[in-house]
Amino acid sequence: MADKVISCRDCNTEFIFNESEQAFYKEKGFENEPQRCPDCRRARKQQRNNNRGGGYGGNRW
Numbered sequence: 001m002a003d004k005v006i007s008c009r010d011c012n013t014e015f016i017f018n019e020s021e022q023a024f025y026k027e028k029g030f031e032n033e034p035q036r037c038p039d040c041r042r043a044r045k046q047q048r049n050n051n052r053g054g055g056y057g058g059n060r061w
């Protein structure tokens, strides 16, 4: 296994998908390589959390 360079789908930044990450993915049973750079992945995760958490001032009971 060797490091791979992947271009992020969202921002087109190239990032390294290194050996240990590849091993991690394999271990988890993921067949696909990551499509996004770590920054975009983190941003998306955060967005999802925000949506789910919601209701900071939105709903009033």
Ligand SMILES: [Zn+2]
Binding pocket: 008, 009, 010, 011, 012, 013, 036, 037, 038, 039, 040, 041
């Ligand atoms: Zn990106």
